[in-house]
Amino acid sequence: MNVLAIGGSGIVGTLVLPTIMAEHRVRVFDLAPSPHTDAEFISGNVTEYDAVRAATEGMDAVLYMAMGSQQWREWSGSESAFDVNVKGLHFALRAAAEAGITHAVYCSTMSVFADLKHRYFPDEDVAPDEPNIYGFTKWIGEEVCRNAYRRWGINVNALRLCLPVSIETWMEKAHYGEQSFMTAADDVGRAMLAALRFEGGFETFMISGDYEQKIMSLAKARKLLGWAPLARPVDQPAE
Template sequence: MKVLLAGGSGRVATLVIPFLKKQHELRVYDRNPPVDQSLEFLQGELTDPVGLEKAVEGMDALIYLAMGSEDWDTWQGVDSAYDVNVKGLHFLMRSAQAAGIQQAVYCSSMSVYADLRKRYFQDEEIPPDETALYGFTKWLGEEICRNAWRRWGMHTNALRLCHPTLKEKWLSETQQGVTTIATTDEDVASAMLAALELKAGFQAFMISGDYAQKIMCMTKAERMLGWTPKARPAT
């Protein structure tokens, strides 16, 4: 499958590309070149319709991995959050459907919820409720994806990710009996690969390295994606 990675030069993309490229032909669209220089790369902005039109040409599916400025306490950070998590996403989905793309994966975040570590998430039907900028705009991004299904019939799977981390780092930091939500690069990539195949309208999934499911129940991901986190702490 030919897959467009929007924001494909960022931190999360860099973690998962080694796994994704084993199964799919990748094209990166970003303002900066990717670490893996063997990949096809188109430079551009997510809010540029002309650049997006070129980016989606000939693609079968897309994964939206873009991450804006993390300086969320400034007006520049606010502007970036809306450009990347809302406006740019809508522009890309519109360009994709015009090009005939009917499959998308949106890298959302469990940050769509407030007080993440203070409650148990029994399923994905709990309404997002974050009011802080990052989580709120990621939540708005999910609604853009939901609307893409309703308006254009584009199958879109939103993956609510939790701290994607190199497997080596995860293993060095995770202890038996201590709850973690961080997720290894390999587990994140396997969720993306499964989500590229699922055609079920709009769906949201909790994706976490919480293998004991102490904070969140990931039954839906197991049932619909065939996915569970594989990483376990060293004994």
């Protein structure tokens, strides 16, 4: 499959592209080149529709991983959040529709929820409620995806990611019996591969390295995507 990885040079993209490229041909669309030089690269901004549209040519699926400024307390950060998480996402899905692409994966976040560390999430039916700009615009992004399915028939899987990190960082910080939001890079990449295979309209999935499900249920991802986190802490007792 030919996959357009929008924002593929960013933090998440850098972590997962080796896993994605093991199964698919990847074209990265980003402001800066990807560290993974085996991927085709097109320089561009998600807010420039014509550039996004050109990048979709010849692609079979879109993987949207773009992230704007993290200075969310500044006006420029708020503007960037709406530009990337709402406007740019809409442009990407509209361009995909015009290119005849019927499948996309959106990297959402569990930050669509407020007070994330003090709640349990039994399923994906819990309504997003984050008022702060990052989580709020990512939540709006999910609605952009839902609308893309209604309007253009694009199947979109929104993956609510939890702190993607390298496997080295995960193994260093994860401990048996403790709550952990972190998700190892390989597990994130596997979730994206599974989401690239699954077509079921618009769906949201919680994706986390919380293998004991102390914070959230991962049942939906297991049932529909066939996915579950595989990383385990080094201090886990042998079975």
